[in-house]
Amino acid sequence: MPTAPNLNLSREEQARREVGETDVAPGAAWLACGAFGLLLGLGVAFEIGAGDPAGLIPASLRAGGLPSECALRELDHAIETQSALATRLGRPIQAGLAALGQGNASVVNAGAGGLALRAELAHLTGPDFMDVERQRARELEAGDCSAPVHADPVAALADFAQQLREREIHLVVVPTPGKLATEPERLGAAGAGLANPGSERFQRALVEAGVDVFDPRPVLESLRESGPVFLERDSHWRPHAVEAVAAGLARHVAARLEGHPRSVFPRQREKARNVGDLAALLGARDSAESVELASLVLPGDAPAPVLLLGDSFSAIYSEREAFRRVFDPSLEWGADAGLPDQLAHALGVPVRRITRNAGGAAASRRALAVELSRGDPLAGVRVVVLQFAARELSQGSWDPVALPAAAPAASTPDAAPATSTPEAEPEGSLRVRGRIAARSTLPTPGTSPYAEAVFAVHVTGVRGVGARAAPGEIVVYLLGMQGQRLTPAARLPVGQEVHLVVEPWEAPGIQAAFGSLFRTELDDVSLLALPAYFGRVLP
Amino acid sequence: MVFSSxxxxxxxxxxxLLLYALTRRVSRTLSHLVLIGMSTLFYGWANPLFVPLLFLSAAVDYGCGLFIARAQPGAGPPDEGGPQLCPPDAPRTRSQRVAVATSVVVNLGVLGFFKYGGFFASSVASVSAALGLGSAGEDVLRITLPLGISFYTFQSMSYTIDVYRGHARATTSAVDFACYVSLFPQLVAGPIVRFSEVADQLRERTHDAVRFARGVAFFSVGLAKKVLIANPVGALADLCFEAGTLDVVSAWIGVFAYSFQIYFDFSGYSDMAIGLGLMLGFVFPKNFDSPYRSASITEFWRRWHISLSSFLRDYLYLPLGGNREGRRRTAANLMIVMGLGGLWHGASWNFVIWGLAHGLLLAAERAYGRRALWQGLPQGARVALSFIVVSLLWVPFRAADLPAALSFYAALFGLSEVAPAASLVRAVLLRPDALAILAVAGLVVWRAPQTWDWTRRLSLPRVLVALALLAVASGTLLTQQFNPFIYFIF
Structure with a gap:
């Protein structure tokens, strides 16, 4: 470095002379300038063509004032993922690259059958998630633009087990290995039963903390000899693997249910067909695969001694709507044949379920807290099974979740006193106005395996519009992402006055359509006791 | 904001470009105001709160520079270009010395606080804890690093020093100076451009289709380097450097992948900056000169990040005495300069170690007659060995911390335990597409012409190739998520 260049000209003089020597035909120069201008204009042209350029501006920027670092980052991200250029050109390009064997930020593409989540690869090959320094680094890396990260899974699970123990309920934790852990050959790798270096220490720590663990790895390993355990172009397990794990789990918890009457739940064979989540993330929509399911015929409202909290490994084959593809509604993964259903079959007792696709580190525990604030999903429950994808151990945020005391069902507008003549609305619905006081976040379109997402807003100053009275403040769930695109509702900022049509969240029709979709909740758990609705935004 | 977004x-x-084109014919000042406005938007996009810091640095240096020039005893009357150049050999007054010291202290103070405050505090806390005088603490001091602060403080400060030394004339135009400091093409990651190098261009520069076309070609090649090579090889490097377990083969692939990543990332950025400069009429000097074709470490540092190397040479190495004070002092000077150069990259002992290791090799080569320690080998082997040594020294530069760097070295030489999950890393690295991108990177590094040479004669086929690269890189960009340049964090 400190050696002076052996040249008489300064660097700047050399550069100027260089540029002065540029040799380009006028036609070629104008072609370069014109084509460059056209390319640059493409983004604006596409956005204007799409008709809603302002729609990209995130809620946080619409609130006004000096834009924050986080709001600008959000806008940058919206342009990257939601602009007309990204959706109209980016997705076909992504599909083309996938056909050429390329992956993307979410998916490793190793050719035929070799699709896997990059997050799982990072978990398996990454550093020991139980290392305290590593956990501290993760918590510090979270930054100011995202929610704080709790990197210690043992603390969260021990606390959760203790809260359940105080209610005389036994907790069984089921860390579920992913596709690469079970079938590393999908990527051309050798070995079997791969795990993060912290996995064994994690299980020992849980046992020492008095938390019961069921490890599905041996069951899945035993299945490998008879064929693929995981779907070809999806990150989840096949139906027969679900049945085998459910049987093993049933043996593990059976003793806890002694004395409880057993039933036989008949099963019926059905077929389901879908495009895998990994293929969908790569934009490859023409590669559906089929599975055969053993769906249960379950009794209606029988009391359940087991509650299964889980992520998409529990929801697949169980929650039809949660996996239905927007681009072809006939594509879905079936119903009543997932882990909770097969566990019920193996145990001979009903199994209640609360599943949330993604975010298995905290989402299902948080959902239980929400349900407890609106009723008592733990009534009669002896065993809670907490299933989550093992990769959450090194990537999830293990937020502590305080379970509230069970509450009676929250009041709904139907129960509120009428103060004026009801306006004609769909049965059970209510038109309200109010101001958004808080909202939950949404996943990034294109990076979440789930095409739909529901988010929550806290609406204050609520007043009925020419209709029945409304509670002063409510929680409203809105559809925030549909077909991997943010909806206009997703861009509502905090502070915005809104006009909504709402229906009680617990209404059967609403639950059937939206209850099983990926959902984010408000950070302030105290708000969960408010009456909850599903809403649609009116102009 | 990132060029590749x-x-x-x-x-x-x-x-x-549109606003600039519309205003540059109206008046130079107006077009510079547009550039300042757009540069402020560009810079503030990362965090609006740091914009005042940029202009504080610029204001201090503008004021100090003007003061130094006006306070020069015996200087001739100012002309329309501003105060006369301070004669290099003429004595300086105390107030001039205070002014230049103010500029240096303010810039290094800002840089020190934001970049090294937390590092210093945590180092002190660690030493205290080791001596039993206190606890290491969890969060000693967490300060957000303003984007590009290392670049713009050096660039802005160099102006005052050059005016003081009589190497540059002070400017009376605050607009021109603010434009120089904030110019978005090179604001956040260089090349570090000295005021004397662009002073004339700030007053008058050429805008024509030829220059713009060459700018397009530069920009296209730079974007392709970043999006089509640096990002894919970077994914391979990330996999290795973030792995908890690695076999020997994977570790070597990982270290070479990082060598390619940092070169294509930074030289791609520099090409884009030079291209954007040309579109705006500015000519910035070359920042990379095929560094991996060097046959020695000394040669490598003549070719790598030339604007920083030149800055350190002129403002640190030569004032320390350079090579004029004997062999030991020269070696010491090299170590000091390279150690501080390492620290300039980031507040971490890893960077210091990286710099010192290079300093040691430079000193050894100096003692060996400015030749490579492996001078006796054929040219190809010397280039290969230099590349391997430089690559090995990238390990502490890339690793998260010192223990991680040591673990990586252990993996490179087969001294670490290999867990079964290492087979996954190896499988990904040995996939045909991974090997193909590494091969392409190698071909470009050792066989392709430099961007400066390739764009000198822009025939129609070359224009079409440049546009094709631009289209493919832009299309690929639409499938990638946020991909900042490595040097953005320095």
Whole structure:
């Protein structure tokens, strides 16, 4: 470095002379300038063509004032993922690259059958998630633009087990290995039963903390000899693997249910067909695969001694709507044949379920807290099974979740006193106005395996519009992402006055359509006791 | 804002070029105000709160520079270009010395606080804890690093020093100076351009289709280097450097992948900056000169990040005495300069170690007659060995911390335990597409012409190749998520 260049000209003089020597035909120069201008204009042209350029501006920027670092980052991200250029050109390009064997930020593409989540690869090959320094680094890396990260899974699970123990309920934790852990050959790798270096220490720590663990790895390993355990172009397990794990789990918890009457739940064979989540993330929509399911015929409202909290490994084959593809509604993964259903079959007792696709580190525990604030999903429950994808151990945020005391069902507008003549609305619905006081976040379109997402807003100053009275403040769930695109509702900022049509969240029709979709909740758990609705935004 | 982002490419850049084109014929000052405005938007996009810091640095140096020039005893009367050049050999007054010291203290103070405050505090806390005088603490001091602070403070400060030394004339135009400091093409990651190098261009520069076309070619090649090579090889490097377990083969692939990543990332950025400069009429000097074709470490540092190397040479190495004070002092000077150069990259002992290791090799080569320690080998082997040594020294530069660097070295030489999951890393690295991109990177590094040479004669086929690269890189960009340049964090 400190050696002076052996040249008489300064660097700047050399550069100027260089540029002065540029040799380009006028036609070629104008072609370069014109084509460059056209390319640059493409983004604006596409956005204007799409008709809603302002729609990209995130809620946080619409609130006004000096834009924050986080709001600008959000806008940058919206342009990257939601602009007309990204959706109209980016997705076909992504599909083309996938056909050429390329992956993307979410998916490793190793050719035929070799699709896997990059997050799982990072978990398996990454550093020991139980290392305290590593956990501290993760918590510090979270930054100011995202929610704080709790990197210690043992603390969260021990606390959760203790809260359940105080209610005389036994907790069984089921860390579920992913596709690469079970079938590393999908990527051309050798070995079997791969795990993060912290996995064994994690299980020992849980046992020492008095938390019961069921490890599905041996069951899945035993299945490998008879064929693929995981779907070809999806990150989840096949139906027969679900049945085998459910049987093993049933043996593990059976003793806890002694004395409880057993039933036989008949099963019926059905077929389901879908495009895998990994293929969908790569934009490859023409590669559906089929599975055969053993769906249960379950009794209606029988009391359940087991509650299964889980992520998409529990929801697949169980929650039809949660996996239905927007681009072809006939594509879905079936119903009543997932882990909770097969566990019920193996145990001979009903199994209640609360599943949330993604975010298995905290989402299902948080959902239980929400349900407890609106009723008592733990009534009669002896065993809670907490299933989550093992990769959450090194990537999830293990937020502590305080379970509230069970509450009676929250009041709904139907129960509120009428103060004026009801306006004609769909049965059970209510038109309200109010101001958004808080909202939950949404996943990034294109990076979440789930095409739909529901988010929550806290609406204050609520007043009925020419209709029945409304509670002063409510929680409203809105559809925030549909077909991997943010909806206009997703861009509502905090502070915005809104006009909504709402229906009680617990209404059967609403639950059937939206209850099983990926959902984010408000950070302030105290708000969960408010009456909850599903809403649609009116102009 | 990042050059390789849809926001920059499809929104910011067309707006900036359009506004500039509309105003540059009206008046130079107006066009510079437009550039300052767009540069402020570009810089504030990362965090608006740091914009005042940029202009504080610029204001201090503008004021100090003007003061130094006006306070020069015996200087001739100012002309329309501003105060006369301070004669290099003439004595300086105390007030001039205070002014230049103010500039240096303010800039290094800002840099020190934001970049090294937390590092210093945590180092003190660690030493205290080791001596039993206190606890290491969890969060000693967490300060957000303003984007590009290392670049713009050096660039802005160099102006005052050059005026003081009589190497540059002070400017009376605050607009021109603010434009120089904030110019978005090279604001956040260089090349570090000295005021004397662009002073004339700030007053008058050429805008024509030829220059713009060459700028397009530069920008296209730079974007392709970043999006089509640096990002894919970077994914391979990330996999290795973030792995908890690695076999020997994977570790070597990982270290070479990082060597390619940092070169294509930074030289791609420099090409884009030079291209954008040309579109705006500015000519910035070359920042990379095929560094991996060097046959020695000394040669490597003549070719790598030339603007920083030159800055350190002129403002640190030579004032320390350079090579004029004997062999030991020269070696010490090299170690000091390279150690501080390492620290300039980041507040971490890893960077210091990286710099010192290079300093040691430079000193050894100096003692060996400015030749490579492996001078006796054929040229190809010397180049290969230099590349391997440079690559090995990238390990502490890339690793998260010192223990991680040591673990990586252990993996490179087969001294670490290999867990079964290492087979996954190896499988990904040995996939045909991974090997193909590494091969392409190697071919470009050792066989392709430099961007400066390739764009000198822009025939129609070359223009078409450049446009094709631009189209493919832009299309690929639409499938990638936020991909900042490595040097953005320095």
């Amino acid at each position: 849809p926001t920059f490419l499809f929104l910011f850049l067309p707006a900036a």
